[in-house]
Amino acid sequence: MKAERWEGVYSFEDSPFLMEILTELRDERTGPIAFRKGLVKLGRYMAYELTKTMETEKVPVKTPLEETEGVIVRDRRNVVIITVLRAAIPLMEGLIKVLDHARVGIVSASRGKAPKFEIEMNYVKIPEIRPEDTVIVADPMIATGSTLIKVLDEVKRYGKPKRLVVVGVLAAPEGIERIKSRHPEVEVFVAKVDRELNDKGYILPGLGDAGDRAFGAPVKLQ
Numbered sequence: 001m002k003a004e005r006w007e008g009v010y011s012f013e014d015s016p017f018l019m020e021i022l023t024e025l026r027d028e029r030t031g032p033i034a035f036r037k038g039l040v041k042l043g044r045y046m047a048y049e050l051t052k053t054m055e056t057e058k059v060p061v062k063t064p065l066e067e068t069e070g071v072i073v074r075d076r077r078n079v080v081i082i083t084v085l086r087a088a089i090p091l092m093e094g095l096i097k098v099l100d101h102a103r104v105g106i107v108s109a110s111r112g113k114a115p116k117f118e119i120e121m122n123y124v125k126i127p128e129i130r131p132e133d134t135v136i137v138a139d140p141m142i143a144t145g146s147t148l149i150k151v152l153d154e155v156k157r158y159g160k161p162k163r164l165v166v167v168g169v170l171a172a173p174e175g176i177e178r179i180k181s182r183h184p185e186v187e188v189f190v191a192k193v194d195r196e197l198n199d200k201g202y203i204l205p206g207l208g209d210a211g212d213r214a215f216g217a218p219v220k221l222q
């Protein structure tokens, strides 16, 4: 885990296996089945990395032979995952394999075209957020940050958690700057921070449109 130049922002360039998954996700030849599988896999390993930053507790455990000391990851019991449609569906599937006690919220967010990048958010189902909770907002791509700013504004209306964490695949520096200036306490865990955004708001080198690559491009009816 590598600390980035913003406080509370971490990437995993030092993890060869996560970088191999990212390489497959980036590859334009990767079809939707392998792309979704890659997101599930990445979600699972990111969650595993996240548990290393969680509070643990020593517990006694009795083996068939004798009593010894064991451990539980206490914070794993108090997790809420907020899934940002569409692209976070497979990422959440991976996260929840490790964070299996999680309560799950679903939020729809669709980004409009440049230069405004207006966010349409018309489906919001979020469970109660308690002071002991770690809330994980799952969204593979942090590009302009517009989506996450709106989602985080909304999530905060449901309670004040112990930790508010964004888990993603790629982030652009511009998006992180914007999120951190509006929500400085938010922690960000991404596989990698990429170079920049293009004029259409896509991350470079990036992986393209994560939602379309996972599920196919939607048809716009007239």
Ligand SMILES: O=P(O)(O)OC[C@H]1O[C@H](OP(=O)(O)OP(=O)(O)O)[C@H](O)[C@@H]1O
Binding pocket: 084, 085, 086, 087, 088, 109, 110, 111, 112, 117, 139, 140, 141, 142, 143, 144, 145, 146, 147, 148, 175, 201, 209, 210, 211, 212
């Ligand atoms: O940081 P931003 O500039 O807001 O962009 C990031 C958002 O763009 C993508 O969603 P999109 O709106 O394409 O929806 P989709 O997942 O349904 O394709 C992605 O999954 C993020 O939610």
Ligand SMILES: O=c1cc[nH]c(=O)[nH]1
Binding pocket: 141, 143, 201, 202, 203, 204, 206, 207, 208, 209, 210, 211
């Ligand atoms: O590069 C990008 C930017 C926004 N949304 C995506 O899916 N990809």
Ligand SMILES: [Mg+2]
Binding pocket: 209, 210, 211, 212
């Ligand atoms: Mg999309």
